[in-house]
Amino acid sequence: MLEPAADLYSEPPARAVLLGVCGTVHEWAVRDEFLADNSSAGTDVELGDLRSHGALLDAADADRYVTALALLTWQDDAHFCARDGAPTTITSGGWMRVCTACGREEYPRTDPAIICLVHDGADRVLLARQANWPARNFSTLAGFVEAGESLESCVAREVAEEVGLVVSDVVYVGSQPWPFPRSLMLGFHATADPREELVFMDGEIGEALWCTRAEVREALAVGDWTSSADAHVLLPGAVSIARRMLEAWARAGD
Numbered sequence: 001m002l003e004p005a006a007d008l009y010s011e012p013p014a015r016a017v018l019l020g021v022c023g024t025v026h027e028w029a030v031r032d033e034f035l036a037d038n039s040s041a042g043t044d045v046e047l048g049d050l051r052s053h054g055a056l057l058d059a060a061d062a063d064r065y066v067t068a069l070a071l072l073t074w075q076d077d078a079h080f081c082a083r084d085g086a087p088t089t090i091t092s093g094g095w096m097r098v099c100t101a102c103g104r105e106e107y108p109r110t111d112p113a114i115i116c117l118v119h120d121g122a123d124r125v126l127l128a129r130q131a132n133w134p135a136r137n138f139s140t141l142a143g144f145v146e147a148g149e150s151l152e153s154c155v156a157r158e159v160a161e162e163v164g165l166v167v168s169d170v171v172y173v174g175s176q177p178w179p180f181p182r183s184l185m186l187g188f189h190a191t192a193d194p195r196e197e198l199v200f201m202d203g204e205i206g207e208a209l210w211c212t213r214a215e216v217r218e219a220l221a222v223g224d225w226t227s228s229a230d231a232h233v234l235l236p237g238a239v240s241i242a243r244r245m246l247e248a249w250a251r252a253g254d
Helices: 050-056 059-077 151-163 213-222 241-251
Strands: 017-022 025-029 088-091 096-099 111-119 124-130 141-144 168-178 183-191 205-212
Touching: 017 059, 025 059, 059 168, 111 151, 111 168, 111 241, 124 151, 124 213, 141 151, 151 168, 151 183, 151 205, 168 241, 183 241, 205 213, 213 241
Parallel strands: 111 183
Antiparallel strands: 017 025, 088 096, 111 124, 111 141, 124 205, 168 183
16 A cells, blocks of 8 residues: 555654655555554555555556555564564664664565576476465466575576476566565576476476467456456466566567
């Protein structure tokens, strides 16, 4: 919910985070539980997350949202010093916490993750569904970067662990803030041989299939995961870098 702060509070709550200054207006973010205790916030507000409401936001508001969620999630987890366990206090508009015992400064962390569009170098792309996803929801492969690992090595490892394929020609294509809870999603393309057997080695993937460019275009035209259309494959919504990569790959065949 985006509302003028002055309509809700006379001053920012203790756990509010500063998103920036637009002209002369200071923009702050708070968790939605703060609104429940403020009668002036109204009772007809519809709350939602990035997946359900992200497509309704313009670029500026989407930036505000992901920054707010990343900062507030970090604040939830950083109440105590990582060095000595003493309580920390919020400072710098929510962008830093300071240990009350040793003075250690702690800052928001960002967890790098890769997302990879695996294709055959021609007309087919690999789509996969996590085991706990609805039966028709497919996307590209993704995973977190481990300590001491390059991004390219992460792509190769994640694809091997999730579907048992060996990839080559790993190419970076773009990035996206991904506040689930505080990640930076780094997008790649990579090539694999569709003749290789798909093996779901780590149990995360429940189903994977190779689709032609025509099939991907058809799935994109249907809509996204929220669609009720009678389609075997549904793809992520516009808020996801996965969809943008699939759309670009589908156009490349024109």
